[in-house]
Amino acid sequence: MAATRIQLCGRLVVRLDGRRVEAELPGRQGRLAFAFLAVHRHRPVPRDELTDALWAEPGASDRLSPLLSKLRAVVPLEGRGEVRLALPADAWLDVEAAAEGLHRAESAVARGDHRGAWSPARVAQHVASRSFLAGEHAPWIDEQRRRLDEILVRSLELVGRACVEIGAGELDTAERAARALIARAPYRESGHRLLMEVLAARGNPAEALLVYDALRSRLREDLGAAPSAETQALHRRLLG
Numbered sequence: 001m002a003a004t005r006i007q008l009c010g011r012l013v014v015r016l017d018g019r020r021v022e023a024e025l026p027g028r029q030g031r032l033a034f035a036f037l038a039v040h041r042h043r044p045v046p047r048d049e050l051t052d053a054l055w056a057e058p059g060a061s062d063r064l065s066p067l068l069s070k071l072r073a074v075v076p077l078e079g080r081g082e083v084r085l086a087l088p089a090d091a092w093l094d095v096e097a098a099a100e101g102l103h104r105a106e107s108a109v110a111r112g113d114h115r116g117a118w119s120p121a122r123v124a125q126h127v128a129s130r131s132f133l134a135g136e137h138a139p140w141i142d143e144q145r146r147r148l149d150e151i152l153v154r155s156l157e158l159v160g161r162a163c164v165e166i167g168a169g170e171l172d173t174a175e176r177a178a179r180a181l182i183a184r185a186p187y188r189e190s191g192h193r194l195l196m197e198v199l200a201a202r203g204n205p206a207e208a209l210l211v212y213d214a215l216r217s218r219l220r221e222d223l224g225a226a227p228s229a230e231t232q233a234l235h236r237r238l239l240g
């Protein structure tokens with residue numbers, strides 16, 4: 001396990017070289033500044049960009065220097081005109097782990113390695129299911145949340161698909177993933193198809209057909225649309 005670990009989703013946790021320091025960050029603005037620099041840790045951040053991220057009102061640039069001075073006493077910062085959070089190469093950051101897990105899972109599925117997709121997809125799912133900087137609001141925070149929402153939806157698809165292909169005891173996980181995906185993205189047909197496949201694999205094709213009927217009704221009533229060709233093809237296979 002990396003000695004430097006940063007968790008920005010859910011409860012804020014900052015472990016630097018094995019020592020917890022989140023309680024030492026200088027107040028709310030210090031926590032937000034640290035989070036912004038952590039998310040952008042692979043590049044120097046101009047002071048103006050950091051100021052805009054922390055304060056919506058104009059004329060706030062004079063607040064940044066005192067804040068950074070306090071922050072430097074807790075975390076390793078480099079630069080003056082541009083600021084960078086200097087973390088070890090092996091530092092673990094949860095939002096990066098989610099993106100990496102999703103990429104690894106997608107690559108594994110593309111190779112047909114569904115067992116290899118399971119673990120990284122679950123990492124992405126677990127991280128992205130927690131709220132990023134809960135209770136805070138800013139354009140850059142909203143952007144990160146949108147990114148994590150998409151990671152969560154895609155990871156649920158991958159977990160569900162991997163578990164359907166593995167079968168046996170993993171069908172429970174597949175069903176939970178499918179239902180979570182439907183609840184989060186009700187118009188994303190992949191979740192409905194996953195649930196139909198799980199139910200059919202368990203010997204309940206009638207329940208799978210009910211899922212299709214519910215989807216067809218939702219699409220017709222809400223969007224005036226019909227299920228996609230892929231979903232209709234699955235429906236025909238179940239009827240057969």
